[in-house]
Structures are given as structure tokens and as C-alpha cells.
Amino acid sequence: MRYLTARKRAEGKGAAHTGTEHHWYMTVSGVGLALIVPIFLYIFGSALGGSREEVLATFAHPAVAILTGLVLFVGLEHFRKGAQTMLEDYSRGAMRKVLIISVTVLSYGLTATGLFALAKIAI
Amino acid sequence: MADVNRGDRPLSPHLTIYRPQMTSISSILTRITGNALIVATLMIVWWLLAAATGPEYFETANAFVTSWFGDLVLTLSLWAIWYHYLAGLRHLIWDAGRCMDIKSAEKLGWICVIGSVVLTILTIIII
Numbered sequence: 648m649r650y651l652t653a654r655k656r657a658e659g660k661g662a663a664h665t666g667t668e669h670h671w672y673m674t675v676s677g678v679g680l681a682l683i684v685p686i687f688l689y690i691f692g693s694a695l696g697g698s699r700e701e702v703l704a705t706f707a708h709p710a711v712a713i714l715t716g717l718v719l720f721v722g723l724e725h726f727r728k729g730a731q732t733m734l735e736d737y738s739r740g741a742m743r744k745v746l747i748i749s750v751t752v753l754s755y756g757l758t759a760t761g762l763f764a765l766a767k768i769a770i
Numbered sequence: 771m772a773d774v775n776r777g778d779r780p781l782s783p784h785l786t787i788y789r790p791q792m793t794s795i796s797s798i799l800t801r802i803t804g805n806a807l808i809v810a811t812l813m814i815v816w817w818l819l820a821a822a823t824g825p826e827y828f829e830t831a832n833a834f835v836t837s838w839f840g841d842l843v844l845t846l847s848l849w850a851i852w853y854h855y856l857a858g859l860r861h862l863i864w865d866a867g868r869c870m871d872i873k874s875a876e877k878l879g880w881i882c883v884i885g886s887v888v889l890t891i892l893t894i895i896i897i
């Protein structure tokens with residue numbers, strides 16, 4: 648056993664060993680998403696069901712493209728960290744690592760794919 | 771030091787022995803809705819990619835996304851995002867140190883449940 652007091656072991660860290668940064672990121676991204684998600688819901692809801700030309704015209708608009716890109720990027724980062732918390736609660740050991748890595752790959756993959764699609768539509 | 775069992779302690783939360791109540795159910799729903807939204811995100815990104823790629827690909831993706839199954843998933847996701855939205859605001863209130871007593875917490879839980887249904891219906895009417 649190491650000669651560390653319980654306080655020394657905990658100081659500046661939490662169960663995730665990264666302190667409160669994770670929680671603070673979820674707060675910041677949550678507030679950001681609270682501002683842009685309702686607008687995105689309106690835009691996406693209105694575009695859904697239209698022809699391809701209508702959909703392209705909607706998302707080709709700079710403001711819509713930027714907003715959708717933000718929703719995807721911030722939303723998926725928010726998801727990645729939220730899903731990580733869930734995995735840390737319900738899994739352990741090697742399985743935990745595999746699952747967290749999988750969620751990370753999925754999140755970044757979806758972000759990149761979505762941004763590529765938006766760029767192709769808007770530019 | 772009570773270090774013997776470090777790293778092999780029970781995982782939380784202990785769902786099987788925990789009596790369901792407004793606070794726990796509304797918290798679990800926050801987690802379920804947040805994580806389940808990945809399904810709708812997958813569909814929307816696929817739909818955007820298909821629109822960017824070409825008419826035939828868009829036809830395929832759009833047919834799926836606007837099918838009864840796609841409608842079901844997106845409608846449930848709409849409720850999920852509104853629920854998660856209100857539950858997130860609830861966490862901001864708690865983070866500010868307010869409404870921490872059980873009565874207020876339960877009231878906030880009901881606001882999330884009822885509010886999310888109302889917002890979902892409103893959104894469907896507006897769009």
C-alpha cells in the first residue's frame with residue numbers, strides 16, 4: 648500500500664481521474680445545445696419530407712449549414728462524453744475500455760461524415 | 771485504510787434493489803433519452819450524406835427516414851430530445867444549488883415528463 652492519505656489521492660481528481668472537467672464540459676455544451684437545438688428541430692422538421700432539391704436548398708444556406716454543423720459537432724461531443732459516463736457506471740475492465748473506444752469512434756465518425764455531407768451540400 | 775476491495779466494488783446504480791420513485795425514474799429517463807438519440811442522429815447524418823451524394827441514394831435514404839418506421843423513430847426521438855432538454859435545464863437549476871429538496875425535485879421531474887410531451891406535440895403542430 649502506498650503511503651498516501653485518502654485526501655491526497657482524491658485531490659483534484661474524481662472517479663474519472665480528470666476532476667470536474669467532464670462535468671463542466673457537459674454543462675457548457677448543454678447550454679450551447681439548448682440555444683441551437685430548437686432552431687435545428689424547426690429547420691430539420693421543415694426540410695424533412697421535401698424533395699432532394701428542396702433539402703439541398705435548405706442546407707446550402709450558410710446559416711443553416713453552420714448551425715447544423717454546430718449541432719452535429721457539439722451534440723456528438725456531448726453524446727460521446729455522456730455515453731462514456733454511462734459505460735463507466737455499468738461496465739468495468741477491458742469491456743469498459745472497448746466500449747468507450749467504440750463510442751468515441753462512432754461519435755467522431757458520425758461528426759466527420761455529417762460535416763462532409765454538409766460541406767458537399769453547402770459549398 | 772479501507773482499501774482492500776478497491777476497484778472491485780459494486781457498480782452503481784443498484785437498479786435491482788432500488789425502489790422506483792419520481793426522482794430516480796426521471797433521472798434514468800434522462801440517461802436513456804440522451805443515449806437513444808444516437809439512433810436519430812445516425813438516420814439524419816445518413817439522410818444528409820445521401821442528399822449530398824445523389825438522387826438515387828437520396829431516394830433510398832429518404833424512403834427509409836420518411837417511412838412509418840422512420841416516422842416512429844423520429845417522433846420518439848423528438849420527445850426524447852425535449853425530455854433530455856428539460857432534464858438538462860433541471861440539472862442547471864440543481865448545479866446552481868436551487869430546488870435540491872425532495873418536493874421540488876419531484877415537481878421538476880413532473881415538469882420534465884409533462885413538459886416534454888407538450889413540447890413534442892407543439893413541435894409537430896408547428897412543423
